[in-house]
Amino acid sequence: MLLAEANTPVTDWIYTLVFMAVFVTTLMAGLWVVIARDVIRAGVSLFICLSGVAGIYFFLNAQFLAVVQIMVYVGGTTVLILFGVMLTNRAPVLTSRRATDRTLAGWLATVIVAAPLFVILVGRDLMEKKDVKTANGWFTMKEAAAQAPINTVALGDALLTSYILPFEIASLVLLVALVGSAYLARRREDESGIEGRLS
C-alpha cells in the first residue's frame, strides 16, 4: 500500500529487463532443442526452455501454473525424456545416426508455420491500435489498475466446480496412461530383436 505510488521508472526498467532475459533465454533454449546434434544437449536445453516458460507464467500472473510447470514438466517430464535418451542410446555414441540432415526441410517447415501466425499477430496488433489507445507498443510499461485475483483460490474453485468432470477425466487418463506405459515398457523374456520375434 505504501508503495502504491512508487511505480518509478527504475522498477519498470528492471521489470522489462527481467522479462526480456526470460524471453530470450526461453527462445534460445528452444532453438537449441532443434539444432543441437547431441540429443542429451537437446534434452538439457529443453529443461532450460521449460523453466523459462515457467518464468513466463509468473509474468502472466499464473503463479500456481508456474509452480506446476516446474514440478511436473521440469521435474518430471524432462527427467523422463532424459531417461529415454540415455536408455536408447548406445554408449559412447550419444548422437543419432544422422542427427539433422533434414535441416533445410526443418527450417522450411518452421518458416511456413511461423509466417502466417506472425502475420495474424501483427494484423491483430494493428487492429487493436485503432480502437484501444492503451496499446502503444509490445514492451511498454504502463500504470494500470491491476485487479489480480487471488490466483490459487480462484483456480481451485474453478477446477472443483465448473471443471470437475474434465478434471476427473484427466486424472483417469493420467492413471490409465501411466499404467499402460509401465506395462508397455516392461522387460520381456526374449530380447532377441525383431528377427527373433518374427520367426
Add this chain to the structure above:
Amino acid sequence: MIAMQVGGLNLEVSTNAFLLLSVLLFSLGVGAIVARRNAVAILMGVELMLNASAINFVSFGARGGSIDGQIFGVFIIILAAAEAAVGLAIVLNLFALFKTIDVDQPNLLKG
C-alpha cells in the same frame, strides 16, 4: 496488456510479447519434428509445441481477466505428462525391437 502487482506496484507487458514467444516456440517445435530422426528428439518437439499452446491459452486468459486460460494450461500439462510417458514406452519398445530409435529405420510394413 497483462498487468501484474508486485508489492503494490502495477507493472505490465503487452500481450503481443507472449504471443510472439508462443508463435516462435510452436514453429520451432514443428521444425524439430520435421528435421529430427531421433524419436526422443521428436518428442521434445511435441513438448515445445504443447508449451507454446499453453502460453497462448494463459496469455489470452490473463488478458481477458478470466481463470479459464489457466485451467487449459493445467490440462495441457497433465496430458503432456501422459503423452510423454506413453511416447517413451513406445520408444523403448522400438529400441528393444530394432536396436535403433531413428524413425526412418523401422520399415517392416514397406512392401
